[in-house]
Amino acid sequence: MSTAIFEHVNVTVADPKKTAAMLVKLFDWKIRWEGPSKYDGYTVHVGTDDAYIAVYTLPDSAQADAESYYRIGSINHFGILVDDLKAAEEKILEAGYKTHSHQTYDPGSRFYFHDDDEIEWEVVSYA
Template sequence: MSAYVEHANITVADLDQAIVFLQTAVPEFTVRHQGQNRYRWCHIGTEHSYIALQEVVERTEPDRTPYVDVGINHIGIVVDDSHAVEQRLLAAGYRANELSEDSAYRRRVYFFDPSGTEWEFIEYFSADPAQRNHYPE
């Protein structure tokens, strides 16, 4: 079996807004489970992989505990149709990052969710790993 990423865990400012953003971008994503312990959380994705979201915990004192503050650079999700994702997110009023890539092998678009987290949506045009992983000089 090849290794693959099963999930990423991120802290968001508003769990409900993050769910709406992800389901707008990728309508087939479902909430697999959600709960409440020290914070509200959910797993959203497919039966094979998901994003673990947890809502930031309001506090008055600084806290250096892991999983407490909002933060990540970006998360990349492979999609079948990057243009459709882009159209859905723009129509819903989400902000695009000017970064994008159109190449012979892939198309990438980047959007920000309401927490300010950047999401990359990648459409590959080749099944060949050498082409999918090609980086222009």
């Protein structure tokens, strides 16, 4: 049996194009695909050739949260691995986000920030 590999996660946001543009800018990712999706919503796949985040919105994001696709920011946090933690933080601060909860412990160092949808991002380096 082959090892399973994590490929993507899907999260509901207020504006998938805005969130995707933030991720491209901060982490040098690319837009892999975008278009109409489930429940007449819109999705942008943003990431690398190997893995991505699907950022999704409904045509009316004020609908009741009957299921996860209706909840904005229902993830605890996303962990993003970088080679240079200081350079990543500088880029995030320059983009206007506030970083917090800086920690160093085995096996690496990390900090967090929240985006415009209050989604928490953990940025970690094991270098």
